[in-house]
Amino acid sequence: MDFGVTPFDGVPLPPRVTICEVGPRDGPQNESAVLPVAVKAEFVERLVDAGHTVVETTSFVHPKWVPQLADADDLIRAITIAPGIRYPVLVPNMAGLERALDLGVRDIAVFGSVTETFSRRNLNRSVDESLEMFAPVVARAREAGIRVRGYLSMCFGDPWKREVPVRRVLDVATRMRALGCTELSIGGTIGVATPGRVEAVLATLITAAIPVDSIAVHFHDTYGEALANTLTALRKGIVIIDASAGGLGGCPYAGSATGNLATEDLLWQLYGLGIETGVDLQKMVDTSVWLAGHLGRPSPSRTVTALAG
């Protein structure tokens, strides 16, 4: 359906955005089912075939913490790497980075937090300690000419501390950039973000001269807010949006089955707004239905549910 491109209240929206597809990394680590490497590789290849240019593929964490991703090396080797496509991986520390470099990985991400409680629960260290841990990782990666995304989680509230001051987000963002991160992903993580808060955080980052095209947003649909928040981010000129095929994955602390914004729901909105992504909605729906068969549960995505027929 073509509902036309509409000038938006005088504010031009970006004509094109890049979706950072996080399904392969964020999905399996929150599922009890362990998918075979061949299925994971096919998943990544299907996402690229659908038109994605950035597919966060896996995480080089220690298998003790996330056994579902113990096959990270095998997965990277199993994927048919397509030219011009980025396959970032999460690395928590130098050991992870060395594994990634040995495999020829050209894009990494580090996963930080703006709140102390989540930092301790997720990384077992304070925010300061986590940034100290990331420093040599980012430096080494940058020396190797590799792009580094820095995740900032819990930017809009966390389940323990609740309100998170905007200056905390700005502080961690500034420090991550100082370490050498080339892109920041501003994360909702537990889905409590609402549009006014999103606007305030993004306005603060942009006013502080963090380049708008180096800021990604990462929203969770736990309370159904992901697309209203995305719309708010688009109005601020954000051009990188994280999403997960079929809404896979999310935060285990959020207390709900619904986590990441589903790529399909995002595509519906962007298509309606006339914003280009290069990603084919029907191929994404087909992929999510296919993967749901392997996971043994239906996708929570509204759009997948509506279009799966």
Place this chain on the structure above:
Amino acid sequence: MDFGVTPFDGVPLPPRVTICEVGPRDGPQNESAVLPVAVKAEFVERLVDAGHTVVETTSFVHPKWVPQLADADDLIRAITIAPGIRYPVLVPNMAGLERALDLGVRDIAVFGSVTETFSRRNLNRSVDESLEMFAPVVARAREAGIRVRGYLSMCFGDPWKREVPVRRVLDVATRMRALGCTELSIGGTIGVATPGRVEAVLATLITAAIPVDSIAVHFHDTYGEALANTLTALRKGIVIIDASAGGLGGCPYAGSATGNLATEDLLWQLYGLGIETGVDLQKMVDTSVWLAGHLGRPSPSRTVTALAG
């Protein structure tokens, strides 16, 4: 949680909105289970207890068409009417209006369409014929000093005709107002609306001097767009928003289990934006969980799922 009121990109949002709670009317007519009158009455009373001031209670359609609502008269008699609360009912024709008037109903709604195909499928007559049918109903109701809401369905696209020109919406809106409708509900109906389209339709109506405080919006969450569309409507100054407890009901032609915007999801967004509604979120969640027990299926609302625990 208090995430604070944030000035929104220079555009002030309304400090308070009225939710038109449509669950009792729109829910049962789309469920296979027929709820006992006592359960329906308790549902309405719970919604009022949660803080709702407008609860669309039932529909005086012929039982041949919607057998689930054959008990409309009994339900109106069963409810303990609270002072200051509005209990609108849907009436399709003069027979329905006379039933409503006999029962002391003080708020009615007529249900029209802006597209011919949906008009024929839903009302078995053309748009012109439906407006002719409504004319004496609205006139008689206005004579009796009763408020009349006019529903305009399929304002943002329909499953058959797809694109719906904005001028069609304006045309039917203008004619419904000329009949005497005191409020118009601009409906998505199948959930295909996206924010640019919503803005274009609302801007057209407001520019045509339809008072902004007489315009309600009615969005469906079929593709996850309801809250992004709601945000867009708030930015246009809309202060009446339709929602359904737990996301009950929707359009049988939409081809998905997900229909109306859930009141709980709406409340989460409005609370985060600092917009008053007078409706208690936890009481709504409790009510939707209670009703889900009677319906035998869980609520599709994201917020109910997250907060039901």
